[in-house]
Amino acid sequence: MRQVVENAESARRQYALRGRAVALGWHDEQIIVIDNDQGESGASAAWREGFQRLVSDVGMGHAGIVMGLEVSRLARNNADWQRLLEICALADTLILDEDGVYDPASFNDRLLLGLKGTMSEAELHVIKARLRGGILNKARRGEFRCPLPTGLVYDHVGNVALDPDTQVRETIVHFFETFSRVGSASQTVKAFRTEGLLFPSRLHNSGTVFRPLTASTAVRVLNNPRYAGAYTYGRRQFRRTIDGKKTVRARGNDDWLACIPDAHPGYISWEQHQENLKILREIRENGHGYEVARASIPREGPALLQGRAVCGQCGRHFRVRYAARRGRQEAWYVCDRAHTYRGEPVCQSIAGPPVDKAIGMLIAEQMTPAAVELALEVRKEIEARHEEADRLRCRAIERAQTEADLAQRRFMLVDPNNRLVADTLEGEWNEKLRILANAREERERARKHDQFFLDEAVHERLVAMTADFDQLWADPNTPNRNRKRLLAHIIEDVTLIKLPAEGTTKVHVRFKGGKIQTLTTMSPKSSAQQIKTQPGIVEQVDKLLDGHIYSEIADLLNQQGYRPGEAARSGRHDARFTPKRVAYLVHEYKLRSRYDRLRERGMLTKQEAAARLNIHEHTVTRWAEFGLIASHAYNGHYCLYEVPDSDPPQKHCSRWDRLVDRAAAQRQNASRQKLSTEHERDAV
Structure with a gap:
């Protein structure tokens, strides 16, 4: 747009084409002037509304002739120019420039117009190369003026200097010190919010304003080498897509077009800037990949x-x-x-x-x-x-x-x-x-x-x-x-x-x-190991099985202060051994049962004892009850009996019977005495 405003002579020549159209026989109301694309490059037609309108009107047969000073004023892209020529040939539309009038339907005219379009596109390349070469040559010396980030300004002679605003300078210095302390961009943002501090931001037309610090701003400041006093150019590559939109791609450090450390004053050193970039890379690798060795930010x-x-x-x-x-x-x-x-x-x-x-x-x-x-x-x-x-x-x-x-x-x-x-x-x-x-x-x-x-x-x-x-x-x-x-x-x-x-x-x-x-x-220990019974308790149960049943073993273990294995995991101090827990230990650790132990010691079942003593099974029970023969419990109320190896003499049988009768009489007297005591209590 600067060329449109300052170099207006070319625009006057183009507007003067209206008079030439009138001289060729067109009425004034038939002439359409398209000037929408002023200040726009002819490198592509994607963002040029005027050229798109021209192609549309020619394709619909509304145009008899297209006038322009030269091909470059219509298109500097050979593909767009050839498309316009093809449409003009189909619609019998003429093309006029300063050299003459051409008919795109004619092979010779179209060949000449195509050659002019190719030269126009080449001219654009030459112009860009010339301008680009001058910019790169100046950038390699560090003299090309680029927009500076917040905190850096150009002085009256054009050199880069720190912002004269003391608050801006001190805030940026505090930002880098905070990042060095916390080691994370997000934590830096949280620290600024906790301390109630704002970060400077430069607007295009409103100067510098202070806003709450954001994570994107923090990352952008940390990645900008200008804060380290380095002059850089070409950190990003700009391209236009097929639809005319601009895309930006970051270049690697080795692909920068210019990088001059210590070219101007900065807020941090170049070494500190490289350390900050290393920390940011570690954070990025921590979030997106795990194969790289790194020490992540403390959380x-x-x-x-x-x-x-x-x-x-x-x-x-x-x-x-x-x-x-x-x-x-x-x-x-x-x-x-x-x-x-x-x-x-x-x-x-x-x-x-x-x-x-x-x-x-x-x-x-x-x-x-x-x-x-x-x-x-x-x-x-x-x-x-x-x-x-x-x-x-x-x-x-x-x-x-x-x-x-x-x-x-x-x-x-x-x-x-x-x-x-x-x-x-x-x-x-x-x-x-x-x-x-x-x-x-x-x-x-x-x-x-x-x-x-x-x-x-x-x-x-x-x-x-x-x-x-x-x-x-x-x-x-x-x-x-x-x-x-x-x-x-x-x-x-x-x-x-x-x-x-x-x-x-x-x-x-x-x-x-x-x-x-x-x-x-x-x-x-795992959950199974935590509830596992201690080996010493299992050994103690194995010893007690020689002379005690499950309930007696449980009471002895509780009296000695032993607790089941699950009490250690749950933290319950009131957990106690029960006969079922003892039976589970015997079965789980495959200990020899009390029945097997008694049988190995020669104990007999009730049937075997009755056969050995040549008496009835009930008599065996009564003899064991009154202590005439030894009985050993092995599973609750089940018992095995210890009987002498030789049969008892018959003379002893009458004495055993008398002992049994005497014990029965004592038990009957005790019952009568208890009943008499209850009657006396009722009378009182």
Whole structure:
């Protein structure tokens, strides 16, 4: 459009073609002037409404002749030009330029017009190549002026300099410091929102405004090398699709057309910029791929080795899985990529709590000598962070005060009689005063919050750190994210190897300095192992089976303080052994039953004892009841009997009968005495 405005002579010549059309015999009302495409390139007809209208009218037979100064004014694309020639030939439409009149239906004329179209397209290529070559030559020297990001401006001599606005500069510096501290673009956005800070954004016509920081803005700032003082050109490649839309594709660092480090002042160094890009790549790989070795950004989960645990069998990094069990969140390190991608068995699955506990104890041992120095450094960092945030809030107040003073001066200079303008300026002044008051209130609120945080919570935690770092590490109020950040400064990675046969896990720790230390942790028992009865209890049951039945064994075990295996898992201290549990242990561990033990000792069944003593089976029961022969219970009320090897003499039988009769008489007397006592009680 700049050429249309400044170079108007060509447009006048094209509008003068109307007079030539009148001279050739067309009436003025028959002449249609199409000037929709001024300022548009003829490289394609996709976005040119005027050319599309021309082709449409010619195809419908509404045009007798098409006039133009030269072919380049109609199309610089050979495909569009040949299509127009073909349509004109079918519709018997003539074409006119400064050299003469042509009939596209004629072979010679069409050949000449096609040659002119080819030359027009080649001319466009030459023009672009000439302009592009000049731009690239200037860009390689770092002198081509490109739009600068927020925070950088061109000075009066054309050199790149930092923004003269102090609030803009300090906000951008605080942004990069925050990212270096938290290590994530999203966490940087959260930190700005928590601190109540806004980020500068440059508008095309409205100058610089302050808006809430977004994740896309944070990533764009971190990826821009101009903030590192590097001059770059050609970081993106622009192309047009077949429908005329523009597409943008990012180039690799090696494909940039120009990259000159330290070409102008920046907010960070080139090395720091490369480190930031490395962190962003690690975050991207953490979200989209798992095959690349990386240490992911610390999160709030309890798994301390997130992104640092390496499988000792395949060498890949473990994934972290969380499960809520028994009212708490437990972490598991799982290596299942081969299972996910190729259907192979899971490589390893290791419980996190024992490993994390061992790593925590190791960290506490390593940090104990430097606990005081670390506490002081942490305190200084927190104080500097809050001072920087307060300084940025002061800059916002200063800006709001300046805008309020400017609005006041505008209101004072207006004519009081011009109420429409005065009311508008008064409203703007009130709005600026409201913004100033909000900025001051926000600063006071933030200062109170920061002061309380430093004086109360941080002070107490720092004192605890200097006294006992181990206690601070185990404090449930300490965020897991802080533990992981501390661990990242000490440990490079941890290789885990699970040994199922031994029930242990080998933990090989590699420190930042290259030192390697190996730990051994006990793997947690499975649910089946947790409810499994202790071997000592099984041995005790095996011994007690020689002389006791199930109920007696259960009572003895309870008296000795033994508890079933499931009590250890559920935490119930009131769980007790029962005859059924004892019977289950005998059956499950294939212990010799009491019946088999008694039979091996020569005990006889009731039938066998009756046959041996040559008496009735009921007599055997009565003799055992009165202690004449020994009986041994083996399954509840079932018994086996111990009978002498030789038959008892007959003379003893009468004595046995007398003993039985005497016992029966005693039992009858006891019954009568009990009945008499009940009668006396009723009488009273």
